[in-house]
Amino acid sequence: MNNFQETISFIKEQYNTNEFIPLHVPKFNGNEKKYVLETIESTFVSSVGAFVDQFENIMTQITNTQKAVAVVNGTAGIQVALRLVGVKAGDEVLTQALTFVATANAIAYCNAHPVFLDVDTDTMGLSPIAVENFLIEFGDLREDGCYNKKSGRKISACVPMHTFGFPVHLDELIRICRLWKIPVVEDAAESLGSEYKGKPTGSLGDLGVFSFNGNKIVTSGGGGAIVTNSIPLGEKGKYLTTTAKIPHPYEYVHDEMGYNFRMPNLNAALACAQLEQLDGFLENKRTLAEEYASFFASKGIKFRTETPDTKANYWLMCVELENKEERNLFLETTNANAVMTRPIWQLMYRLPMYANCQRDENANAEFLEERIVNIPSSVR
Template identity: 70%
Template sequence: MMAFQDTIKFIQDKFQSKDFIPLHAPVFSGNERKYVMDTLDSTFVSSVGAYVDKSEQMIAEISQTKKAVAVVNGTSGLHIALQLAGVTRGDEVITQALTFVATANAIHYTGSNPVFLDVDYDTMGLSPRAVSDFLEEFGEIRESGTYNKQTGKRIAACMPMHTFGFPVHLDELLQVCNSWNIPLVEDAAESLGSYYKGKHTGSFGQLGVFSFNGNKIVTSGGGGMIVTNNENLGQKGKHLTTTAKVPHPYEFVHDEVGYNFRMPNLNAALICGQLEQLDSFLANKRKLANEYADFFFESQGIIFRKEIENTKSNYWLMAVELEDLEARNAFLKETNEAKTMTRPIWQLMYRLPMYKDCFRDSQKNAENLEERIVNIPSSVRV
């Protein structure tokens, strides 16, 4: 008998399948087809179209921000958000090593260097204490910004990632960043529909970025969105992501180096249909999370990861914590062999060859979580 047979059976029962159960499959049960066909009929399938504008308006409203900018994917959104926050070549950006590679890659695209600091055990996201300790030891406030005394580089931004939709301790992190005059840019790629003290993630920093990749809670196939409460930054973001083209009836005038990061109207139509169902998706996933929490409460050696006080998670990817690395590997092997997809948390960024020489602190919590956290099937059930 398999050690995790009860867990596998529970998941199969919840998804009413003994065939392959994916980690997070998209659900298209609303107006997606209608809106996509509308773009085909209109012939406006590229980067200009009514659904691009509508998707930006919808995300601004959902995220409680003043301006949203649709982009081709979340990674490009992070790249531009960092640039808008003032990050330039040779700077440093504080972030976490326990994250998807896009977080570190976006920092690299700006020509700056990631500084990997530890996460909090309860949120799995960037620890305000770790950031404060780092800055107390290495930070120095100068007229032109905060600098790393050891490297001489400017610390240009701090970019936490809301892991699996669990918000980081935003009040404390903002307090640290503000006291050191460091802009906060939220990697909110996984947290659409998540709240911290009643306020949506992505709306706390100078800028935030969401992802609409195929495995996200809502999807446009690809796609992402930059959000901000600074309308000037929002307008600048729109300009940069649309090749920095100056509006003109027919002339091609570009006033700086821009990027072709525009979301096509075809994809925007899809996300509009998905966003109309966000509330029902969130309720559906919360029901599943509660069922998992009740089940794993009785299980020996497995902890279901739940939202913490003063937060509301979207439960994008649901996660369990195993006793140790050996138990984690056994769980992964047995569930996947049973066609029930599970996945380990990411390798820490400094284990990857391109980031092995970046600064990191002790990473006590991150390394502990890396050995124990596994994602389990989290799709909206239909």
């Protein structure tokens, strides 16, 4: 069994340090200080300001969509996106068990029930085959949508998550969901800059949601964005996330339950400066991914790479070990030597609040859960 010392040395060489190497840290080499200072000097540091508008415009350009809505974080974005496509209390939402907990939490915040289905081994994201098999067995297609024959609940949305920036098989997934009258909300929190058949992730479903948390490829400190090619949906999203207030010079009129999910102008300023550098970040990370791929191939370790017809942003890079025992040894050895590594998430149905949710066998997800480890992936 490999003791992984050569791996540790190689990673330290890539980052030219013998100090602690974190998993992913932001890089501030652009106009971050300038734009944040401009915001402070303008006094518009809260939820209204020029940088919020600028951020939304940049996001429509990057994602090739018609409308973007700045929000406080990606989780809130998914919650609102689900409401926009019609998810109501008591409904069900199809998603993957192999995901960060925010995906499931956003569904629960809508008082809906997640249904955890398997992933594909090549993308580590929601499997169209698993979705189709589930719907063939449990789906009941009616005039007003799809219902679960087992629970009697309406299946109101499907949320695929592009794991670590690797796009899921979107064409097939969207085709299946359209047949069953199920809207698709892309959890693109990790995939800013990734492409599926030449199209940006987040732009193919009914809506897409991105995260700008501190550990993402581009950060606003904290923040998110909803994107869509439906201007009515986008405008409704902006309205709901800004307390559902009817525009008026001075009166406070709110005609439905909204959310105070606005991204502050201060955070938007940071995001704009970061987005200006996105292309450079992507190129830098793809170079690192190529170097990792070459090194790990020489060591007989599987480094996860993008699938055909896709372009991954390589947000968090990862290796696939032979089994759980080798995974644990890799984690222990690297972290003991000041190289941060991290296992992929526990499957959602292992968490107490989601233990009773309906699911399939999740054979692929359980296989990956025991083998996938993230390695340092910061822009150098």
